[in-house]
Amino acid sequence: MxxxxxxxxxxxxxxxxxxxxxxxxxxxxxxxxxxxxxxxxxxxxxxxxxxxxxxxxxxxxxxxxxxxxxxxxxxxxxxxxxxxxxxxxxxxxxxxxxxxxxxxxxxxxxxxxxxxxxxxxxxxxxxxxxxxxxxxxxxxxxxxxxxxxxxxxxxxxxxxxxxxxxxxxxxxxxxxxxxxxxxxxxxxxxxxxxxxxxxxxxxxxxxKSILWCRFTVKGKQVHASTPHQGINAHRAAARLVVLLDETLHQTFSARDEMFDPPESTFEPTKHDANVQNVNTIPGEEVFYLDCRILPRYELGEVERVISEAVLKIESELKVKVELSKPNVSPAAxxxxxxxxxxxxxxxxxxxxxxxxxxxxxxxxxxxxxxxxxxxxxxxxxxxxxxxxxxxxxxxxxxxxxxxxxxxxxxxxxx
Ligand SMILES: [Zn+2]
Known part of the structure; x- marks a missing residue:
């Protein structure tokens, strides 16, 4: 040159x-x-x-x-x-x-x-x-x-x-x-x-497409010595995180080597503070999920899998889960x-x-x-x-x- x-x-x-x-x-x-x-x-x-x-x-x-x-x-x-x-x-x-x-x-x-x-x-x-x-x-x-x-x-x-x-x-x-x-x-x-x-x-x-989810898990707050009288929102949130983590990675497992990393990512990130003390079972738990999805997948498919996981946890643990999506950006x-x-x-x-x-x-x-x-x-x-x-x-x-x-x-x- x-x-x-x-x-x-x-x-x-x-x-x-x-x-x-x-x-x-x-x-x-x-x-x-x-x-x-x-x-x-x-x-x-x-x-x-x-x-x-x-x-x-x-x-x-x-x-x-x-x-x-x-x-x-x-x-x-x-x-x-x-x-x-x-x-x-x-x-x-x-x-x-x-x-x-x-x-x-x-x-x-x-x-x-x-x-x-x-x-x-x-x-x-x-x-x-x-x-x-x-x-x-x-x-x-x-x-x-x-x-x-x-x-x-x-x-x-x-x-x-x-x-x-x-x-x-x-x-x-x-x-x-x-x-x-x-x-x-x-x-x-x-x-x-x-x-x-x-x-x-x-x-x-x-x-990749981006999807942020905010989950508000609602149970019932009680003294930690009497869990049977309440519904532990923290436990339900933890179960939900694990379920989402497993299901999303399994369902959307494709790789595309042009991307770095080559697969879709689903990461639990922010977690809001709950109760101030150790001996209270939290009645509400808020956490977030950050998803980066290969453009081959429709965001709607991912949202459907997330909603199914939410329904499963709601029925198994008797909680209510409010789901909002602060960021939904399909790939350009x-x-x-x-x-x-x-x-x-x-x-x-x-x-x-x-x-x-x-x-x-x-x-x-x-x-x-x-x-x-x-x-x-x-x-x-x-x-x-x-x-x-x-x-x-x-x-x-x-x-x-x-x-x-x-x-x-x-x-x-x-
Ligand atoms: Zn920047």
């Missing part, structure tokens, strides 16, 4: 931005950005910080496409769009990342303050540094380096930073797509840097491995990292599906160790540098 002289210069500018990348990450992490459902705020403060940062670096003025939400700061869930003009306006290369983060989880599992970045062994550690601040940082630093080298992107570039990704996207990209359907065209390219693998060779084009049609967004990304990955990209499907939950449903090809790509939502979340500084280079290469075109 012949060396691309102007891009080599852009790459060396990016190499020299490690200190600024760490600073940018530290400042973002210090601004907690929890959705109201996750007990917090800060998306707006974060959006304004980025707006100011862009202004200081002489980027064009950003556009806000806010979703009203009375629970949020100033009643606003911010969605930020940065438009950069390219040599051609025939299409736009979009990069979308999300402003919100999840809460730190159990603080005892953190070795440092989640909101104060620690830099150690080439890593930046703190809540949000990977999910999804790396995705915000890399395309912005790529554009900045291109600008510094007086290079225009080959086509228009749009960076869209959305709210509400972690809690359903209703106030985020969903809102943007519904109030501004004109923003995206069918031959635009959409890259979502919100999942990936450690060497950055994985381009995700397909997702996959992006073709031959689409332009995949080709452009694969070429940039080869140029920067020397790797042949492989095209895969994952457990889903990224916003790429919303674009795919509108017929806009979207690829999810990033270089990361998959620390999203984990304690001691980190990103590797080298990955910030390499991913910024990949974006620079994508934006610059051939």
């Amino acid at each position: 012949k060396k691309n002289q102007p891009l080599e210069k852009v790459f060396s500018v990016i190499e020299n931005q490690r200190g600024e990348m760490i600073d940018f990450q530290s400042r973002l992490t210090a601004i907690q950005a929890l959705a109201p459902e996750n007990g917090g705020k800060g998306e707006l403060a974060r959006a304004r910080f980025i707006q100011d940062w862009l202004k200081a670096k002489h980027f064009p003025e950003v556009e806000y496409i806010n979703a009203p939400d009375p629970r949020a700061e100033e009643g606003i869930r911010p969605n930020l769009v940065l438009h950069i003009e390219g040599s051609s306006h025939s299409k736009t290369v979009w990069v979308m990342a999300h402003l919100d983060t999840v809460p730190p989880g159990d603080l005892k599992l953190w070795e440092s303050d989640p909101y104060k970045v620690v830099v150690k062994d080439g890593k930046i550690i703190g809540r949000g540094v990977e999910d999804n601040q790396q995705g915000i940082l890399c395309p912005l630093f790529a554009l900045r380096a291109l600008h510094e080298c007086k290079m225009k992107p080959s086509t228009d570039v749009g960076i869209i930073l959305v709210a509400d990704e972690e809690t359903g996207s209703g106030f985020g990209i969903d809102h943007v797509l519904s109030v501004r359907p004109d923003l995206f065209r069918n031959d635009d390219l959409v890259i979502v840097p919100d999942a990936g693998n450690p060497d950055g060779s994985m381009i995700e084009v397909a997702e 049609p996959p992006t073709s491995p031959d689409s332009q967004v995949v080709k452009v990304l694969a070429r940039a990955i080869k140029d920067v990292k020397g790797l042949d990209a492989k095209v895969v499907g994952i457990g889903g939950g990224t916003v790429a599906a919303l674009f795919r449903r509108k017929g806009i090809p979207a690829a999810v790509w990033s270089t990361l160790d998959d620390m999203a939502h984990a304690p001691n979340e980190y990103c590797l500084i080298e990955n910030l540098v390499s991913d910024a280079k990949v974006f620079a290469s994508v934006f610059a075109g051939e």
